[in-house]
Amino acid sequence: MARGQHRSGSPETPTDPLERARNAFDEGRWTAAYGFFREADEQSSLGADELEDMALNAYLIGRDSEAVALLARALRQREHGEDPRAARTSFWLGFVAHNRGDHAQAEAWFGRAEQLLPPQPLDLPERVYALLPQAFLTLVRGNAEEAGRLFSAAFDLARRHHDADAEVLACLGRGQSLVAQGDSEAGIPVLDAALATATTAGVSPVIVGLAYCAVISSCRAAFDVDRAREWTDALDHWCKAHPDLSPYRGQCLIHRAEIDQLRGDWSQALDEAQRACRRLERAPDRAAAGAAHYQLAELHRLCGRLEDAEGNYRAAGRWGHDVQPGLALLRLAQGDIAAAVAGLRRVMEVEAEGDVRRIALASAYVEVMLAAGDVTAARRGADELLAAAEGSGSAHLRAIADHASGCVLLAEGRPVEALASLRRALRVWSGSNVPYEAARAQASIATACAELGDHDGAAMAREAAQRTFEELGARGELARVEPTSGSTFGRGLTGREIEVLRLVTRGLTNRQIASELAISEKTVARHLSNIFVKIDVPSRAAATAYAFTHNLV
Numbered sequence: 001m002a003r004g005q006h007r008s009g010s011p012e013t014p015t016d017p018l019e020r021a022r023n024a025f026d027e028g029r030w031t032a033a034y035g036f037f038r039e040a041d042e043q044s045s046l047g048a049d050e051l052e053d054m055a056l057n058a059y060l061i062g063r064d065s066e067a068v069a070l071l072a073r074a075l076r077q078r079e080h081g082e083d084p085r086a087a088r089t090s091f092w093l094g095f096v097a098h099n100r101g102d103h104a105q106a107e108a109w110f111g112r113a114e115q116l117l118p119p120q121p122l123d124l125p126e127r128v129y130a131l132l133p134q135a136f137l138t139l140v141r142g143n144a145e146e147a148g149r150l151f152s153a154a155f156d157l158a159r160r161h162h163d164a165d166a167e168v169l170a171c172l173g174r175g176q177s178l179v180a181q182g183d184s185e186a187g188i189p190v191l192d193a194a195l196a197t198a199t200t201a202g203v204s205p206v207i208v209g210l211a212y213c214a215v216i217s218s219c220r221a222a223f224d225v226d227r228a229r230e231w232t233d234a235l236d237h238w239c240k241a242h243p244d245l246s247p248y249r250g251q252c253l254i255h256r257a258e259i260d261q262l263r264g265d266w267s268q269a270l271d272e273a274q275r276a277c278r279r280l281e282r283a284p285d286r287a288a289a290g291a292a293h294y295q296l297a298e299l300h301r302l303c304g305r306l307e308d309a310e311g312n313y314r315a316a317g318r319w320g321h322d323v324q325p326g327l328a329l330l331r332l333a334q335g336d337i338a339a340a341v342a343g344l345r346r347v348m349e350v351e352a353e354g355d356v357r358r359i360a361l362a363s364a365y366v367e368v369m370l371a372a373g374d375v376t377a378a379r380r381g382a383d384e385l386l387a388a389a390e391g392s393g394s395a396h397l398r399a400i401a402d403h404a405s406g407c408v409l410l411a412e413g414r415p416v417e418a419l420a421s422l423r424r425a426l427r428v429w430s431g432s433n434v435p436y437e438a439a440r441a442q443a444s445i446a447t448a449c450a451e452l453g454d455h456d457g458a459a460m461a462r463e464a465a466q467r468t469f470e471e472l473g474a475r476g477e478l479a480r481v482e483p484t485s486g487s488t489f490g491r492g493l494t495g496r497e498i499e500v501l502r503l504v505t506r507g508l509t510n511r512q513i514a515s516e517l518a519i520s521e522k523t524v525a526r527h528l529s530n531i532f533v534k535i536d537v538p539s540r541a542a543a544t545a546y547a548f549t550h551n552l553v
Contacts, residue, residue: 017043018050025053028205030060030244048077052089056206059096062246067096079116084126087113091129095206099247101286107137125161128154132166135173139180148177165207168198172214184222185393191215195231199238209248212238216255223359223394225262225432232259250280250288257295261302264435266472270299277315290321297323301330302436304475322347322357325364332368333476337545340368348381359388359400366404373507373544375411382408399428403441410444411506415451422448439468440477443551462551493534498552500527505544 021036037054040046046054055070071093078086094109110133117130135150151173158166171194178187191214197203198211212235219228232255239245239252253276260269276292297312309330313323324347331340344365362381369378385401392398403425409418422445429438442465449457469477493501496517503513510528514521528540537543546552 016040018046021054021057025057028242028244030057030242033057034061034063048074048081048083048085048089051077052092055092055096056204059247060205061244064096064100068093071096084117084124086116087126088129090116091133094133101288107133110134110137123157123160125157125163128157128161128163128166128170131157132169132173135170135177139173139177144177144180148174148181151177164197164203168194168203168207168211171197172211176214176218179218179222182391184224188219188222188224188227191218192227199234205242205245206247208238209245213248213251213255220258223392223397223400225396225434228255229259229262232256250276250292253279254288254292254295257299261295261299261436262434264433264468264472266299266303266474270296270303273299277312286320290316290319293319294321294323294326297330298326301326301333302476303473304333306330306333306476325361328368329364332371332545335542335545337368337372337541341372341374344368359385359397362388363400363404366408367548370407370411370505371545371548373505373541375408375506378408378411395428396432396434399425399437402428403437403444406441406448407444410447410451413502413506415448419445419448419452435468436472436474439465439472439474442468443477447551493531493552497527497531497534500524501531501543501547501552504528504540505547 017036017039021033021040024030024033024036034054034057037046037050037057040050041054051070051074055067055074058064058067058070071089075086075089075093077083078089090109090113094106094113097103097109098106110130113133114130117124117127131150131154135147135154138150139147151170155167155170155174158164158170171190175187175189175191175194178184178190181187195211195215198208203211212231216228216231216235219225219231232252235248235252236256239249253272257269257272257276260266260272273292273296277289277296280289280292293312293316297309297316300306300309300312309326313327313330317323324343328340328343331337331343344361347361348365362384366378366381366385369375369381382401382404385397385404389398389401402421406418406421406425409415409421422441426438426441426445429435429441442461446458446461446465449455449461466478468474499517500513503516508516510521510524513524517524528543531543532538535543535546537546
């Protein structure tokens, strides 16, 4: 039944509790089905097949501990009878352990699955349940090419023996391996096919939920925003159609919050993230709870609620989730540039290249290093993003790289090239309905236009950005798009003071600024003194932070 092989019911209401359990399960009434299973087990101890079905039913309604106990009973029965299907039961024990966050136990059960198989025949159907975890662990350890080969072998074996669950798992693994190798163009259609099969071929709902989450995560990793949105909507619909469902509903809320954030519905995203935190804190999966708190922290930071963001980043850390780059961007918003730089430099030195988090880290690294006045370091981050985008085929990733590069080009005093990069990013984000990123690009375009003397263009771009930030509630960004008056920017800074401030952000000394502007060092010092008073900062570093925060570079 848990594998979608039982009949959907009979015209008359059955009296046998096991039959009633099967019918209720097929109808998606999993809480009722579990009650009937327990009744049947009390009347007469269930066999291994029924125990396995009951265990997966328990898992779906959030009774993980009971699922483990039931699977252990089924495994003992199969081992006693020297049934090769014991390997499959051990696989399910590993599956439940992994999704509870008990990774050491999961590896032990996966290893047990392989030990339970006889050496011959090699084509034994249950052998796929030893191949799958071997392939998965190979992928987790970073050997995507070898993992892809193992998943392909598992897929062929599952298809030969008509095992729909294993076929979907193997297909998901093949797609994820291709994405991990940087071949999203080939990997994403494989993932789409896996999910289409999962939702149409009578596959266990346990596998259906896993398939949705795996495909959405891979789409996010490949920066395929439109596809991630589409599958997230489908997952949301599936979860709502199964109110008894427990293990994927929290993950669904996180995905929904991420997509609502991208769409610009931040109020809804906050609600979804808060509900995810409440639900997942009661679940055994620490990683999922950490991800929920991190997502909530990001939303608070974007809305300018910095104290709330701080609390949720700390909660994410307690649940084992890495808090970078969000925490560094929070420190930047708080004016603590040194802490922001230190946090990002640490993770940038240790995070693996090609990891999806590396893109977010590099993007934040550019922003923080520009605020710190280290244009050389920011250029390294932007170049890394450009290289990652070059072979990805992802328009969204290319837009991230173009925006970062455009900001660095502005800091390098190259507004014409910056404008071209920033407009490319704006076209992508506007076309994909990602309003926050589009508004950030508009704010940077305003700076480039001002640098080129086009004050009308600057004003229009700045007003467009300001309107979007106000609609979103992005209070932290509104300071970046303060209206200008003639040639005066910021808090009454003159055009010459703006020039001096921009050169300070590039790390130039007073002597170098004097040479650049053909004025005396004494005049430069006077300008700096006026700047410090007008924007109320004590140092060059703080003035640099102000310039970047207020989009004056």
